[in-house]
Amino acid sequence: MNDEQKFEGETEEARDEVAGETKELDRLAELEKELEEVRQHVLYAQAETQNVRRRLEAEKQAASTYAATGFARDMLSVKDNLDRALAAVPEELRKDEKINGLITGIEATARELDSVFQRNGITRVEAMGQPLDPNKHQAMIEVPTEDTETGVIVQEMQAGYMIKDRLLRPALVGVARKGG
Numbered sequence: 001m002n003d004e005q006k007f008e009g010e011t012e013e014a015r016d017e018v019a020g021e022t023k024e025l026d027r028l029a030e031l032e033k034e035l036e037e038v039r040q041h042v043l044y045a046q047a048e049t050q051n052v053r054r055r056l057e058a059e060k061q062a063a064s065t066y067a068a069t070g071f072a073r074d075m076l077s078v079k080d081n082l083d084r085a086l087a088a089v090p091e092e093l094r095k096d097e098k099i100n101g102l103i104t105g106i107e108a109t110a111r112e113l114d115s116v117f118q119r120n121g122i123t124r125v126e127a128m129g130q131p132l133d134p135n136k137h138q139a140m141i142e143v144p145t146e147d148t149e150t151g152v153i154v155q156e157m158q159a160g161y162m163i164k165d166r167l168l169r170p171a172l173v174g175v176a177r178k179g180g
Contacts, residue, residue, distance in 0.1 A: 065121075065164055072122055072163055075113070080158065082110040117161075125160030127153050127171040136160055138170040148176035 085106055093099050117123070125136045132139055132151050143154050153173045160171030 121164045125171045127156045137173050139175045140172050141174045142177040143174045145176045150178045152176045
């Protein structure tokens with residue numbers, strides 16, 4: 001074999017070696033890219049899992065906090081009836097010793113119900129003298145007046161209540177309107 005043939009053989013071998021190395025580098029680059037994509041998917045999956053966990057915790061907390069909403073709403077009618085009963089008792093009957101015990105019992109029941117409401121985060125919505133807030137008040141009538149600014153509540157027909165930071169029942173109100 002002459003030198004020229006020897007050189008060609010070595011060059012061909014070198015070319016094959018370079019081509020093999022290039023293929024390996026290409027394959028390595030492809031695998032690194034694939035690995036990076038898999039890492040991204042894992043990070044997204046971990047983030048999504050964390051978000052789901054937080055969302056479920058928040059829902060669990062809300063369910064616990066507002067679990068009594070339906071029951072509380074039903075108890076508001078009991079509160080309304082107790083208040084109406086007390087308001088309906090004329091002053092002369094309040095002085096009668098025979099009836100006084102009954103009235104005292106109704107008042108004590110109303111106070112206990114207020115205490116239970118307070119312990120469970122149920123509060124009365126401020127209405128009288130406040131500007132109408134459609135998130136807490138429901139305007140039922142307009143009351144013509146010269147003394148009060150338009151949009152201010154001048155009459156409360158039914159008390160409104162909140163449970164924590166949510167409206168349980170809007171206050172039914174009459175709103176002032178300037179003029180006749």
